[in-house]
Amino acid sequence: DKIPFYFADPHAPWQRGTNENINRLLREYFPKADDLTGYSKDYINTCIEKLNKRPRKCVGWKTPYELFFGKVLRLI
Incomplete structure (x- = not known):
């Protein structure tokens, strides 16, 4: 019944690697x-x-779209 969870420490971006990477990708389209x-x-x-x-x-070179909808976008 109990699910383990994790809170990253404040001011520790290295503990939230995937989140920081997504933020970097967003900044390509929307400056800070x-x-x-x-x-x-x-x-x-x-x-989007x-x-x-x-x-x-981080997900084996799949896209979020492929993971969510279960559809393959690539022919390789």
């Missing part, structure tokens, strides 16, 4: 100081789609 209300919904959806279809090393 930018207000997101200045972006169109279409642009945000395009960025690109990120969700980008292979990730």
Whole structure:
């Protein structure tokens, strides 16, 4: 019944590697100081789609899209 969980220490980004990597990827589309209300919904959806279809090393080079929907995007 009990599920173990983990809280990273404050100011310790090395303990949240995957999270920090995703933040870095987001910064390619949305600079840190930018207000997101200045972006169109279409642009945000395009960025989300690109990120969700980008292979990730931490999941065996599969994409988040492939893992969530169970569909293979690559022919290799």
